[in-house]
Structures are given as structure tokens and as C-alpha cells.
Amino acid sequence: MKRALITGVTGQDGSYLAELLLEKGYEVFGLVRMSSVNNLSRLNNILNNNKFHILHGDMTDEASLYRAVEEACPDEIYNLAAQSHVGLSSNYSEYTTNVNALGVLRLINVLINLKISEKIKMYQALTSDIFGNVEDDILNENTQIKPINPYACAKAYAFWLTRSYRERGMFISNGIAFAHESERRPEIFVTRKITKAAVRIKLGKQEKLSLGNLSVRRDWGHAKDYVKGMWLTLQQDKPDDFVFATGITTSLRELCAKAFKLVDIDLQFVGKDVEEKAFDKKTGKLIIDIDPRFSRKLEKLNPVGDFSKAKQILGWQPSFTIDDIIKEMIARDLLEEKI
Numbered sequence: 001m002k003r004a005l006i007t008g009v010t011g012q013d014g015s016y017l018a019e020l021l022l023e024k025g026y027e028v029f030g031l032v033r034m035s036s037v038n039n040l041s042r043l044n045n046i047l048n049n050n051k052f053h054i055l056h057g058d059m060t061d062e063a064s065l066y067r068a069v070e071e072a073c074p075d076e077i078y079n080l081a082a083q084s085h086v087g088l089s090s091n092y093s094e095y096t097t098n099v100n101a102l103g104v105l106r107l108i109n110v111l112i113n114l115k116i117s118e119k120i121k122m123y124q125a126l127t128s129d130i131f132g133n134v135e136d137d138i139l140n141e142n143t144q145i146k147p148i149n150p151y152a153c154a155k156a157y158a159f160w161l162t163r164s165y166r167e168r169g170m171f172i173s174n175g176i177a178f179a180h181e182s183e184r185r186p187e188i189f190v191t192r193k194i195t196k197a198a199v200r201i202k203l204g205k206q207e208k209l210s211l212g213n214l215s216v217r218r219d220w221g222h223a224k225d226y227v228k229g230m231w232l233t234l235q236q237d238k239p240d241d242f243v244f245a246t247g248i249t250t251s252l253r254e255l256c257a258k259a260f261k262l263v264d265i266d267l268q269f270v271g272k273d274v275e276e277k278a279f280d281k282k283t284g285k286l287i288i289d290i291d292p293r294f295s296r297k298l299e300k301l302n303p304v305g306d307f308s309k310a311k312q313i314l315g316w317q318p319s320f321t322i323d324d325i326i327k328e329m330i331a332r333d334l335l336e337e338k339i
Helices: 012-023 062-072 086-091 093-113 150-167 190-202 223-233 252-261 308-314 322-337
Strands: 003-007 027-032 052-056 076-079 121-127 171-177 209-211 241-244 267-270 277-280 286-290
Touching: 003 012, 003 062, 012 027, 012 223, 027 062, 052 062, 062 093, 076 093, 086 093, 086 150, 093 121, 093 150, 121 150, 121 223, 150 171, 171 223, 190 209, 190 252, 190 322, 209 252, 223 241, 223 308, 241 308, 252 267, 252 322
Parallel strands: 003 027, 003 076, 027 052, 076 121, 121 171, 171 241, 209 286
Antiparallel strands: 267 277, 277 286
16 A cells, blocks of 8 residues: 655645545545644545544654654655745745745655655645746746746745756656646635635625736646646656646636626626726626736736646646636535525
8 A cells, every 4th residue: 555645735735635645545644734723624525534644744844844754654745835825925935935945855855864765756846936927928847947936936946956856866756737726725816716706796795806917817727637647747657847737728807707607797897907897797886896916017927838748648638627617616605605
């Protein structure tokens, strides 16, 4: 029976990955930060599974990583732990770097010092944000890395760090994931902010929604697809880097229209740039306005991922569409908001 250690197991990706590995017969160990509040809600489906074990530790505390690795004795490690919000990374740049960059180094050092670095396969979760605002229209494993915020800089450090240790004989593969969503996405991220607002406005719990640039397009996939890619990455004979994406982009404007349509609100968009607004076609009520604070001035407006390498080598391709994802999120939000 294979044994896997997942850092960041309480997050969206970590919880889906834990479920997937358990289905495949793994014994799974999930690293969880100590907290005075319950942060295990995404793990409710597996908490009673006798092959799932919670270990307490933190990517900023090397001693706890030693204990976790020694107890788990893993064949595979999936390092998903991160401060993953791009906007917050500017206000919490030191913490973001400590977890997303130095945390990776700590984990690697633990494996080396325990003399098991060449026995374990490790997956490092990266992000398409490492590409920044490069001019390429389609982004793949060979695209120039040009990070423009602390979050992306820390992930870029992790990319080059893992590549360097790969050259020394470690099996470390990087997954460069484009945006991926699900009903487990926190509201601090724009997709869930939109679906939550659609439901709340429909139910009379919220007046309007404020967003940034509605013309921004994103390559959005589903977290369930992407964790399959993580697993496939570590089933290969040699480590490598893989982009996980859908190759299809959707604008924030289109996403809003789709989400509100599912709660029977047809949006009419008027104006441009910071003056753009969206109204309910039936009632004329203001539904969406623009708040410049939510815009990222340097961000690439239309990053598209090329997953052809993952398809060719891993046999991976996305199975969920953006419509599937929005429907799932709206359904969850309706359940939560009607309680």
C-alpha cells in the first residue's frame, strides 16, 4: 500500500487530492496547522476513514516537518501548502515568502537530512502567476518566468529550487496550474465572491457586487481535474514540469452573466472601464459596479494555458467546463445561503 503525505490538506486542492488517493488505495497523511478553530470542514467526507491520518505541523516550522515525514514514512509527498491569495501577498509579503518559498526549502532539507531524498517522489504545486505579464499569448512549460507580485515571486523561487534539487537526483515534479475552482473555493477568491453574491442578491441578502476590470479573462478549470494531474505526475518514471490548464478563457463579465443567469437574473452591461455597470434587465436595479481597488494594474488580461505536454505524457486533459463549475458553485451557495 502506498503512503502519501499532503501538506495543505485542508485546502480546496488538498481535500480533493486526499479523497482521490484514498480511492486509489493509499494511506494518506495530511499536514494541518494547529488552530483554535475547526479548519477541517473540507475533510468531512474522509475524517472517519481509517486510512486517513491528520498530522499537525507548519511549513514555517522545520521541526514539525521532521515529525510529519518521520511519522508518515511517505512514498509520495504533495506540497500544496501555501499562502495562495495573490492580492494579500503584497500586504503579507514576508509570510507569503516564508511559506511559499522557504517552506519548500525546509521540506527538501528534511528529506535530505533524513537521508530519504532519493527514495521519495515529491510534487510541488506552482501557479501560472509565475509567468506574470509576458507577451506570449499561450503559456506553456517553456514560457519565460516573469513574476510581478510577492506570491508569484515566492512560487518562482520554488520552481527554480526544485529544478536545482532535481539535478542532484531528487524526484521533484512541478505542476504549473492555471486558475481552478470548485464549490470548496473560499469566498476571498473572485469566482466564489461572484457566485455567492448572485445567490445573496437573489435572496435579498446583498444589494450589489463590486468588482475590478470585467474584461480580464482567465483560464478556469476544476480542482478535481487538476489533482488528477498531480497524481499522474508522480506515477511517471522521471520528474518533469507540467502545465495544467483548459486552453479556454472566460472574462469576468461572462462569468458574472453565467452565474446570475442561474439564479434567474439577466444582466445588462453598460459603460466602459471604471464606469462599467451591470443592471437587472427586468427591474433596472444596479447589480454590479466597478471598484478600482480590485483591479491589478500589471496583470495579464488573457493568460491561456497550453496543456499539450500533460496530455501527451500523462494522458491528462480537463473534463469540466466553466459552465459545469459555475453550476456546482451556485448549487452549493444556494444550499448554504438558504439555511
